[in-house]
Amino acid sequence: MSSAQPFGGPGDTRAYAPGEWARMRRWSRACATRWTLFELATMVLGFIIFWPIGVAVFVYKMWQRRTGADDLQTFVTARWNEARAAWAGPSGWRASAGASGNAAFDAWKAAELERLEAERRKLEDAAREFADFLDNIRHAKDREEFDRFMAERRAKP
Numbered sequence: 001m002s003s004a005q006p007f008g009g010p011g012d013t014r015a016y017a018p019g020e021w022a023r024m025r026r027w028s029r030a031c032a033t034r035w036t037l038f039e040l041a042t043m044v045l046g047f048i049i050f051w052p053i054g055v056a057v058f059v060y061k062m063w064q065r066r067t068g069a070d071d072l073q074t075f076v077t078a079r080w081n082e083a084r085a086a087w088a089g090p091s092g093w094r095a096s097a098g099a100s101g102n103a104a105f106d107a108w109k110a111a112e113l114e115r116l117e118a119e120r121r122k123l124e125d126a127a128r129e130f131a132d133f134l135d136n137i138r139h140a141k142d143r144e145e146f147d148r149f150m151a152e153r154r155a156k157p
Contacts, residue, residue, distance in 0.1 A: 039072045
């Protein structure tokens with residue numbers, strides 16, 4: 001189809017036939033996608049646990065090379081985030097945590113949640129005060145031991 005010379009010929013130039021350059025770019029893009037540690041581990045564990053999982057990972061990787069799609073870890077992360085967003089959305093499991101439709105119950109619930117939040121803040125303050133108290137005790141004990149050491153040291157001739 002073309003009178004192209006092989007690489008390394010006189011002048012080291014090469015004429016590409018129509019479409020040949022595009023195939024070359026597709027091939028180089030396919031070879032540029034390397035197996036990540038996540039993909040390898042997923043495939044091996046897939047074969048160990050249930051062999052169709054390993055085959056699915058291998059087929060996905062071959063499809064990824066052909067189409068230039070995202071690697072497996074990016075794909076899985078995106079799908080995981082989509083699933084989490086769907087669950088957190090208005091029709092997800094968190095929807096039941098919202099308004100019940102009964103104004104009296106919602107007011108009571110809001111008051112109880114506020115009371116619990118205030119109680120949690122009190123507990124955090126108490127824990128912080130106790131930690132400060134323990135630090136002061138440790139510091140006083142360390143100071144006492146150091147003073148005793150210095151007094152004994154001075155007493156020696």
